[in-house]
Amino acid sequence: MTGVDEARENLGARLRELRRDAGLDGRQLAALAGWRPPKVSKIEHGRQTPSENDIRVWCAHTKSELQIPDLIASVRNINAAYLEWKRVVASGHKRRQQQSVSLEAHIELIRGYDPDVFQGLLQTPDYAAAVLRASVDLYQVPDDIQAAVVVRMERQQVLRTGIHRIHFIVDERVLTTTVGNDQIMIGQLQHVLELMDLPRLVFGVVPRYAEYRVPATNFLMYDRRLVQVETVTAELTITQPREIILYEKTFQVLSSQAEYGEAAWALIRTALDRRRDLGRG
Numbered sequence: 062m063t064g065v066d067e068a069r070e071n072l073g074a075r076l077r078e079l080r081r082d083a084g085l086d087g088r089q090l091a092a093l094a095g096w097r098p099p100k101v102s103k104i105e106h107g108r109q110t111p112s113e114n115d116i117r118v119w120c121a122h123t124k125s126e127l128q129i130p131d132l133i134a135s136v137r138n139i140n141a142a143y144l145e146w147k148r149v150v151a152s153g154h155k156r157r158q159q160q161s162v163s164l165e166a167h168i169e170l171i172r173g174y175d176p177d178v179f180q181g182l183l184q185t186p187d188y189a190a191a192v193l194r195a196s197v198d199l200y201q202v203p204d205d206i207q208a209a210v211v212v213r214m215e216r217q218q219v220l221r222t223g224i225h226r227i228h229f230i231v232d233e234r235v236l237t238t239t240v241g242n243d244q245i246m247i248g249q250l251q252h253v254l255e256l257m258d259l260p261r262l263v264f265g266v267v268p269r270y271a272e273y274r275v276p277a278t279n280f281l282m283y284d285r286r287l288v289q290v291e292t293v294t295a296e297l298t299i300t301q302p303r304e305i306i307l308y309e310k311t312f313q314v315l316s317s318q319a320e321y322g323e324a325a326w327a328l329i330r331t332a333l334d335r336r337r338d339l340g341r342g
Contacts, residue, residue, distance in 0.1 A: 065139060065297065070107030072135045075128075076119055077105040083123035093122045110139050153205035154193050158212035164283065165219050169226060173281040174315050176232040178240060179249060180281070182217050183229065183256060183264075188249040189213050191241030220259055227262050230312070230319050233269040236332035243336055250333040257326060265319030266328050274318070275311045282308055 080090050080101075087101040103109035111119065116132045119125075161181070165171065173180050178192055193206045219225040239246055257264050281289045288299040288308045299305065320328060 066107060067301070068135070068139050069110055072111070072132070072139065073105040073107045075132065075135075076111070079119065079123045079125045079128065080105075083125070085123065090119070090122060094118045111136060113137075153203040154196065154209035155205045155212055158209050158216065162212060162216050165216060165225070166223070168219075168283045168286075169224055170228075170284050171219070171225060171281065172228045172312055173279075174230045174277060174312060175235065175279040176277070177238065177279065178235060179231060179253065180229050181213055182220060182227065183253055184213065185245070185249050185252045186210050186214060187245045188240055188252075191245055220256065220262055225261060228265075228316070229262070230265045230267060230315050232267050233328060236266065236329055237335075243339055246336050247333065250329055250336065254326065254329055254333070263321070264325060265316060265321045266325045267315055267319045268328070271318045275314045277311050277315060280308055280311075282312065285309070 080087070083090075085093075087105070088098050090096075091098040091101045100109065104111050104115070113133050113136055116136060117129060120129045120132065158181075165182075171182070178184075179188065181189065181192075184192065189210045190206050193209055196202075197204050197206060220227065236250065240249070253264065256262055279291055282305070283289075285302075285305055286300070288297075288305055290297040290299065299308070319325070
């Protein structure tokens, strides 16, 4: 169960108590509200997020209007925690990148793991454009890739200025997955080798034959405030402390498995040489 699921269940439980306190059963409340009876059950069991208007109607019929502001705040938090990707980038990727600039400017410690691609703060312009191109093609959203790449490059100032500390881990297959083409990959691998000299960046590679120890998808941790996770359909923003602790534990396990320094450099160099050989062939 995710934090969003739990928050939805908690909200449903609060609404169920308001209904019971009003002396109504589910069918009676549905009739008063003009809803189909299953809607009440779905909301109370966390299978459906009520709209803000649903909250107002529920509270009106349960004589609990004073609860409306707090309950609507809960609904808004649930909706903010789970955003469909198509909504996030509906007006293009530039705006989403600008949001990351604002967030990262005030963060001291950024940690992240990705099994598929290099993190945005490590990407070259060509690599970033290819990653964003795949997203535009999948979600059929406005193509503002060049403008988004410019902002993504601005984000990378945190690698060299301010008080930021950054610790990124990728799976070894990130080194060999082709994003764009061979030339883009050569440039990207060279770029990461150069970034590894930056004092504020720690970069690790989990070898392909590492033991399976934790379930993990891509995630970015910002201090101990929040975690962002990108799924195929949505972006999750996680702020529950107990969930953040689990992500920290996961990161610690992955970090213990990763290669750093000369060992990581050797893995990247091997992938780079192999890519160059392919180009010469």
